[in-house]
Amino acid sequence: MPRVAIETSSRFPMQIPAAEKARLMRAAALERTSLKDFVLRNALQAAEAVIxxxxxxxxxxxxxxxxxxxxxxxxxxxxxLQAAARSLAARK
Known part of the structure; x- marks a missing residue:
């Protein structure tokens, strides 16, 4: 199982190309939400699907x-299996 990254900060710095940011901003505006809320909501949905x-x-x-x-x-x-069981019992 992959290790979970642990950070002490809640910041998430990210640089994206201007055209991609504009597309995200357009989608956020169409849903009448902030860019941050739009990206976070959709990223969390994608994360849940992957998990x-x-x-x-x-x-x-x-x-x-x-x-x-x-x-x-x-x-x-x-x-x-029998050998493994005996080995485990011997350790206890």
Whole structure:
């Protein structure tokens, strides 16, 4: 999982080309909001979408049935799993 950047300041300096800033300003004006509010609102929506996609697992029907079957009927532990369990128990 990626590390989260921790900053002590709430400032977010950013330089963008004039044409892109003008386009953002036009969009903000069309929504009757400030440039800051427009950019922040849309950036947060995009951030939520990225986080949701990264953290949520989607399975189709076949995959769901496979996982549920494994939960109901787990396979017998193999030698590696048994060795790992013994190793973990020995550490405690």
């Amino acid at each position: 949701e996609k990264a953290e949520r697992l989607s399975l189709d029907e076949e995959q769901t049935r496979f996982v549920l079957n494994l939960l109901d009927n787990p396979p017998k532990p193999n030698a590696k």
